[in-house]
Amino acid sequence: MSNLIEVAVTSDANGSLWSCCAWDPQAGTQLCTYKGGEATTPHGFSFINQEFIITANNSKPLLHIWPVNSQEQVPNLRFVVPGKVTALAISSDGVYCVAAVSEIIYIWKISSGDMLAMLSRHYQTVSSLAFTDDGSHFISAGQDGMMLVWKLSSILTATGYNNQETTPLYSFSDHTLSITDIFIGKGGMRALAASVSLDRTCRIYDLASGTILLNLVFPEALTSITIDNLDTKVYIGSIEGNIFEFNLQTPPRTREYHLNHETLTTKQRFIGHKGAVTTLSISLDGETLLSGGNDETVHFWHIPSKQIIRTIPHKGTITNAKFVLAPKAMFDQETKLHLIANNFKRMIDNQSLNTENFTVEILVSHPVDSSIEAEIVNETVGVAGDGVVTSKGREILNGTSGADLNEVEQLRAEVRRLKKINKDLFEHSVKSVFQNGK
Structure with a gap:
């Protein structure tokens, strides 16, 4: 197992067998299960320094943490949050935890447990959070159709020390219905960002300039999105169970495309799910697509042929499914992993931050x-x-x-x-x- 480059990690809305599970994408076998955290909320899964897995409880105001090489949670540590988490993200350096409770976004420093900021710029529940790969910015998107780009350093300075009301770097309000998923590519603030919505549109943005590059209009409400590592192809899941492929290098280049069932050929579709596609992820080599849906199944697809390679049944709706680089410690049960963390505080201690x-x-x-x-x-x-x-x-x-x-x-x-x-x-x-x- 130690020669695996990638693993697939999934979770479902049932949570009776495990909170999340790591799979061998080549054989479809279980590598490690993580138990005791009940069901994991959609967009409520992340890694801390590739050594710990953190998930948000789907029914309680709790976050759960496991070492990657153990099915038992980290002892004597409870991350109690102000309410049920609707989206979760961890900075790439493993220092900050960003979690949304309804329409409010909270930021904690994991090592000390200090709450550093509370952001209240969304009008409805925040459904997705994602960091840029350098950890300098993160994006929040919600049921209000807004997608906000936040600069982490500005938030910590304005809210934590000067008590000023912070504002997002960019505020996109192009969607008319709930945003269901977002994606950020590689390259920090030079990357592409994409969002999909129930309004049937997929919008792609340039983070460096804060401008919209492309608007794709589909015949079905959209529920999930991912982009390959070369930023050449977009894969979009719909509420009807279809997965559409769109080539960003295909001419002609216009700002907006209207696609319908007649123009979307079988070569642009992955057909196999019997319900809404809730999550998508692409392997490092760009050959395999991982998808999960409301039909309680996870499919591994061969992208060039659009054929299902392997199917893994689950006990409930798939809430999270993604390819991740295989953590080194996952296959070494003897390694003892240590997390520098403290229980999360429930409010901001401004006096402590200002007069430290x-x-x-x-x-x-x-x-x-x-x-x-x-x-x-x-x-x-x-x-x-x-x-x-x-x-x-x-x-x-x-x-x-x-x-x-x-x-x-x-x-x-x-x-x-x-x-x-x-x-x-x-x-x-x-x-x-x-x-x-x-």
């Missing part, structure tokens, strides 16, 4: 000037991120509660001592480099 005292560690290759020294003193006595002196710093500078300017002089003396240590370390390292060079 910073610990300064200095290692520079040049002398520290007076402006840097003043900045270090400010941070040491306690200055908030917006430049306001905290209560601790004010007490020291104003002489209240027994502190006076002697303490400030002591701090400056400590800074001078650290500067000397830093200078000595730098000179010693330079001498070592030259000596080794000889």
Whole structure:
């Protein structure tokens, strides 16, 4: 099993056998099951650093976490959230968890459990969340037909430190009905983003410019979407069970295409599902399409021939199904994986975020000037991120509660001592480099 490049991970709305399961796409056999988390919500599955699986409970305000090589959840850790999660995403570095509860989006730092932001820009339930592959931005889409592009750093700065109301980088309101699925390609903010909706349209956007590139109008309401790794072909699932293929390189190039059953030939369809197609994913080599539907089945398709290679029955509607690179630890049961995490907090602690005292560690290759020294003193006595002196710093500078300017002089003396240590370390390292060079 250790030679597998990819695995397929699926979940269904029943959850009686397992919350999610990893499959061998070549043989169709189970590799690992993850139990105890009940049914997983649609768009409620993700990985943390390719070492842990996290899912959202479909009926309770809980998130569940498993090591990839164990069917038992991480002990002594419960992620209780404000309500039932409707969509979930984890940043690529495994630091931040973004979850939607109805129309509100929450952001937590996994290691500390701190709630960093609450975003309330959607008018109806958020149905999908997805990060760019570099983790710098994420997209939210909802039943209000809106798709919002968020810059993570701006959110954390505005909401977490200055208490300003943050706004999305882009706001797309082109759909007239609920958005059912979104997809982001490779390349960070240079990637393509796509959305599908019950209004029968698929819209493709350029994230770099925030403009719409293509609008595809189909004869059926659309429920799922994926794009191959080369950004050349789009695969779209419908409420009627059809999967349509559209070639982005096929001329003529116009902004809008209206497709109907007559123009969509059998070479552009995957026919096999008996209900709505709820999820789609493409293998790394672009040869296999993975689909799940309301008919409680997962199909593996050979893309060039449009034929079903393998079918895996489930106990309920397929809520998640995707190809992922096989985690190294999945096939090593002896490896003990450790997650740095804390129970999620239920509200934002603005005072803690605004008046946090910073610990300064200095290692520079040049002398520290007076402006840097003043900045270090400010941070040491306690200055908030917006430049306001905290209560601790004010007490020291104003002489209240027994502190006076002697303490400030002591701090400056400590800074001078650290500067000397830093200078000595730098000179010693330079001498070592030259000596080794000889």
